[in-house]
Amino acid sequence: MSENLHFVERGRRTTEKSQGFLKHRALDLANLLENFQISVAGGVSSLLGSVGSAMVVGNEVLRAAPTSDVMKFLGMGTIGEALTKLGINIAQLTPPLAIASGILTLSGAAVGWQGAKQGSAFERMTYIGTKALETVAWVAAPLLGLPITVPLVASGLGLLHNIWSNRHTPGVISRTLS
Amino acid sequence: MLQLLSIVDYQDNKDTFIGEFVELIYKQALVDLLGSLTANEQETVRKLVNEQKELDKAVTALLAGEWAQKYTLALALASKKMLEDYVIEINDTLTDSQKEMIELLFQTGREYLVMQ
Numbered sequence: 001m002s003e004n005l006h007f008v009e010r011g012r013r014t015t016e017k018s019q020g021f022l023k024h025r026a027l028d029l030a031n032l033l034e035n036f037q038i039s040v041a042g043g044v045s046s047l048l049g050s051v052g053s054a055m056v057v058g059n060e061v062l063r064a065a066p067t068s069d070v071m072k073f074l075g076m077g078t079i080g081e082a083l084t085k086l087g088i089n090i091a092q093l094t095p096p097l098a099i100a101s102g103i104l105t106l107s108g109a110a111v112g113w114q115g116a117k118q119g120s121a122f123e124r125m126t127y128i129g130t131k132a133l134e135t136v137a138w139v140a141a142p143l144l145g146l147p148i149t150v151p152l153v154a155s156g157l158g159l160l161h162n163i164w165s166n167r168h169t170p171g172v173i174s175r176t177l178s
Numbered sequence: 179m180l181q182l183l184s185i186v187d188y189q190d191n192k193d194t195f196i197g198e199f200v201e202l203i204y205k206q207a208l209v210d211l212l213g214s215l216t217a218n219e220q221e222t223v224r225k226l227v228n229e230q231k232e233l234d235k236a237v238t239a240l241l242a243g244e245w246a247q248k249y250t251l252a253l254a255l256a257s258k259k260m261l262e263d264y265v266i267e268i269n270d271t272l273t274d275s276q277k278e279m280i281e282l283l284f285q286t287g288r289e290y291l292v293m294q
Contacts, residue, residue: 011187018183
């Protein structure tokens, strides 16, 4: 019967069931830990490091119990892999990452604009375009779980444009920063 | 785990799911460890864990001390059980091809571990 379900509907049901599984298991374990008079908080601190910790734990498990066929999966990643491997869960950092990257991008844009505004209409237009793309990419990446390479490429374009436009205003970056 | 969630077409944030899934593995392993100990040993572990206040710190403490071997084994077993239970839970929403891909993923994982 599963074959007949619409793809999206099936995915939605799987997602609901998955989250239900976590919820029920969490309740069961909370009760069991309470019986043992164990009190530990999960929360942000735990979740921020959880994937990275899982890799450490995974390595320990692989060493101690090489027949385990599970922990290997916990170390696999695609989205924000580099950050995840450092124990940083990009999805958990959405508000601070979006705010910080937004501020940094706009600061950089303001500095670069000093040069770009002295250029041609084409230069001004492309400057605004790359900065808008950069800002959107940085804000969207953590929100949508995009690969970290997307905002990095956008920032690369923005940086190249900054360098190009700064030919009108040599030294403006150091002056602004100081 | 990310591959598994992609295969089953998990539509929400996968990193968050994995974070919560791992947290449950930590807790399940802790419960299993406590269940295998004598009353005195349980008391020692209980104190150690409660002193840490946060789960990730408690896990680190357990893996660093005298309980490392037992807790590591408990983690391996809890991981296996949790993953099996999860796949069983969502089984009726999966297509035959998804089930085959999961089987292949598990098989690849086993072969990878044999090579380690």
